[in-house]
Amino acid sequence: MARSVAQSTAQSTAQPADQSTAQSTAQPAGIKPTELVERALAIPGPDVVGRVVLVTESSEAVLRWANSTMTTNGHSTAISWSVISLVRLDGGGTGRAGVAAGVVTSSARAGDPHEIESMVRASERAARQSGPARDVADLPEPPAGGDSAGWDDPAGETSIGVYGRLAEQLAEAFGRGRDGKRVLYGFASHEVATTWLGTSTGVRRRWTQPTGSVELNAKSADLTRSAWGGRSTADFSDVDLLALDAELATRLGWGARRIEQPAGRYPTILPPSAVADLLTYLCWGMSGRPAQEGRSPFSAPPGAQTATRVGERLTTLPLTLTSDPAMGDGLNTMPFLATAHSSDDVSVFDNGAPLGRVDWIADGVINALTYPRAAAAEFGTQFAAPGDNLALTGGTDGSLADLVGRTERGLLLTCLWYIRVVDPATLLLTGLTRDGVYLVEGGEVVGEVNNFRFNESPLDLLRRASQVGAPERTLPREFKDWFTRTVMPAILVPDFNMSSVSQAS
Numbered sequence: 357m358a359r360s361v362a363q364s365t366a367q368s369t370a371q372p373a374d375q376s377t378a379q380s381t382a383q384p385a386g387i388k389p390t391e392l393v394e395r396a397l398a399i400p401g402p403d404v405v406g407r408v409v410l411v412t413e414s415s416e417a418v419l420r421w422a423n424s425t426m427t428t429n430g431h432s433t434a435i436s437w438s439v440i441s442l443v444r445l446d447g448g449g450t451g452r453a454g455v456a457a458g459v460v461t462s463s464a465r466a467g468d469p470h471e472i473e474s475m476v477r478a479s480e481r482a483a484r485q486s487g488p489a490r491d492v493a494d495l496p497e498p499p500a501g502g503d504s505a506g507w508d509d510p511a512g513e514t515s516i517g518v519y520g521r522l523a524e525q526l527a528e529a530f531g532r533g534r535d536g537k538r539v540l541y542g543f544a545s546h547e548v549a550t551t552w553l554g555t556s557t558g559v560r561r562r563w564t565q566p567t568g569s570v571e572l573n574a575k576s577a578d579l580t581r582s583a584w585g586g587r588s589t590a591d592f593s594d595v596d597l598l599a600l601d602a603e604l605a606t607r608l609g610w611g612a613r614r615i616e617q618p619a620g621r622y623p624t625i626l627p628p629s630a631v632a633d634l635l636t637y638l639c640w641g642m643s644g645r646p647a648q649e650g651r652s653p654f655s656a657p658p659g660a661q662t663a664t665r666v667g668e669r670l671t672t673l674p675l676t677l678t679s680d681p682a683m684g685d686g687l688n689t690m691p692f693l694a695t696a697h698s699s700d701d702v703s704v705f706d707n708g709a710p711l712g713r714v715d716w717i718a719d720g721v722i723n724a725l726t727y728p729r730a731a732a733a734e735f736g737t738q739f740a741a742p743g744d745n746l747a748l749t750g751g752t753d754g755s756l757a758d759l760v761g762r763t764e765r766g767l768l769l770t771c772l773w774y775i776r777v778v779d780p781a782t783l784l785l786t787g788l789t790r791d792g793v794y795l796v797e798g799g800e801v802v803g804e805v806n807n808f809r810f811n812e813s814p815l816d817l818l819r820r821a822s823q824v825g826a827p828e829r830t831l832p833r834e835f836k837d838w839f840t841r842t843v844m845p846a847i848l849v850p851d852f853n854m855s856s857v858s859q860a861s
Contacts, residue, residue: 386465387472389413389437390508393554395469396439399476405455406442406495407476407556408707410694411435413511414549419519424530424539426523429516435465438696439475440704442495443483454488457704459696491703491730495557499710504560511550512564518546518592522570525597529572532598536605537577544570546592553694559708563690566590567840569831572597573791574604576611581804583607584771584791586629586831588840590686607770607792613803615795617857623766624852625759625796626817628830628844630772631748634785635677636832636839637775638814639746641783642716643700644725648735653783653815654725663735664725671720671818675750679743680713685829687841689744701742703728714740717818719750745841751824756846759825761799763848768794768801771833772810773860783813787834788860808854823848 387395389411396409417431438461447453460479466472498504522544533540546568553561568589575582583604589595626634646652647664654665681691693709695702706729715723724740732739752758760768775787789807796802825846832839 386467389511389550389552392437392466392472393552393560395472396476397554397556399473401441401443401476401480403444404441404480405444408440408442408495408704409437409554410440410696410707411437411552412549414547415511415513416545416547417514417516417518418546419516419523419544420542421526422541424533426526429519431514431516434463436461436463437466437475438462439479440696440707441476441479441483442705443480445484445488452487455492456483456486457489457698458483458486459704461696489698489705491698491705491728493703493705493729493733495555495705496559496708496710498558498560498708502560504562506562507552507560509562512548512566514546514548514566518568519544522592522595522597529597529601532601532605533574538574538605538608539577539579540572540574540601542570542572544568544592551690551694553692553708555708557708561692561694561708563692563694565690566686568592569836569840570595570597571831571836572600572604574601574608576608581608581611582791583611584833586833586836588829588831588836588842594686607794610794610801611792611804615803615805617767617795617805619808619854619856621851621853623763623848623850624854625756625763625766625768626847626849626852627756627769627771628828628842628846629833630769631844631847632746632830632832632842633772633775633834634812634814634817635746635748635844636835636842637777637785638783639677639679639716639742641780642725644727644735644737644740645700645731647725651781653781653813654722665722666725668722669720670717670722670815671821673750673821673824674719675717675748675818675824676715676719677717678713678715678747678749679745680747681711681743681745682713683745683747683841683843687745687829687843689841693741698728700731701726701728703730705730706739706741709739709741711741711743714743744839745843746839747827747843748845749827749843751826751845751847754823754825756825759823759846759848760796760801762823763796763799765798766796766848767805767852767854768796773834775834778811783815784811785813786811786855788858790833790860807858807860809856809858811853811855817847817849817852820849820851821847822850
């Protein structure tokens with residue numbers, strides 16, 4: 357993808373212009389996204405029984421700072437478009453008759469109709485080479501009366517200006533840090549991505565998705581202690597960086613006393629960010645087909661009356677884990693499916709299908725798994741696609757501080773890092789603690805302990821959780837690049853498995 361690079365005059369108020377590098381990247385002009393969709397759909401092809409065209413334009417602005425100094429800011433734009441051709445195969449006596457899907461994706465803006473036709477033909481060839489698809493279904497029809505609101509509107513945009521308030525707060529936080537003998541590092545990102553989806557059945561849908569996050573890391577002046585905090589946001593109007601900085605200053609203060617602790621099982625308070633990381637991985641494992649076929653932690657045990665664990669009580673606590681395109685509070689996501697690949701979770705044949713609320717866990721009971729429409733028909737269940745937001749509700753109205761106050765002795769984590777799966781059959785995960793593990797005694801934090809490697813399954817953690825606080829918007833530390841919109845509570849687990857001491861800082 358060719359990009360032109362030009363110097364931008366945008367600069368942060370938190371740093372003099374001669375110490376901050378601003379950069380902007382932009383795409384050359386080309387065919388409008390809606391025209392691209394219509395032209396690609398209008399091209400006929402032999403044995404083509406359906407066509408899908410997806411176009412996404414994104415605009416992103418970033419800030420970065422280190423050692424309490426603004427380092428860079430920049431703005432970039434990008435485009436990605438995919439043509440999906442559904443082709444009927446006669447098999448030619450090979451037994452490979454059926455419908456195949458071919459997908460071709462480009463990150464270069466189409467400049468003329470010949471480029472579009474080239475992509476369409478490439479997608480048809482890819483379909484013929486791939487063979488019959490397992491996930492075949494008729495493409496969804498448009499809703500009655502259509503649903504193409506805003507179809508011709510231009511792409512949404514962001515700019516460095518979205519950080520106006522944040523930059524002012526950063527300048528103040530830098531000053532506070534010098535007074536408090538700490539240095540700040542961090543990164544902020546804001547992306548506005550607009551997606552157009554058109555299909556040969558007449559579906560025309562458009563959606564603009566804002567995604568923002570900020571991460572702040574505070575270190576002691578000698579760099580021996582560190583604390584992390586993060587926030588997710590739609591537009592940065594709800595981000596209070598000074599409050600986040602004050603929280604990290606408190607944690608650095610806790611770390612002034614060092615208390616070494618051995619590996620073992622500890623009562624452990626997981627803050628909302630750590631809970632978000634673990635439950636994001638849980639949801640990534642909630643695929644229906646693997647569960648039906650006995651190769652998933654959601655498969656029923658041998659001899660059970662059902663193939664999956666749907667309907668099984670996971671916890672006596674009334675916890676509900678939900679994805680909902682209409683969640684509100686800046687957490688809304690695309691209300692229709694738009695995908696350029698097929699997997700156990702999604703299908704290119706489902707493009708344009710409406711999405712609604714799904715309770716993956718309802719009042720403590722495993723309630724739903726992901727199924728493309730073809731798999732749902734095969735297994736006699738309901739279509740459900742993975743959500744792009746996640747909320748865990750049903751706990752108390754207690755805060756993280758309340759959980760600390762009710763803990764006689766245990767650990768308080770800041771966040772988790774380097775999470776990997778150990779055993780897919782049980783969803784056993786391993787990973788590291790990072791940027792502050794604190795010892796709680798008598799309801800108070802009394803010092804910082806060493807880091808640990810942990811071994812736990814999020815399924816077992818929900819089953820064993822003894823206290824759950826109030827949900828709040830949070831940012832997963834490990835998976836924020838893939839999953840940003842989460843609402844999670846703090847959770848107390850009475851016997852969290854710290855399997856070994858880690859030398860990680």
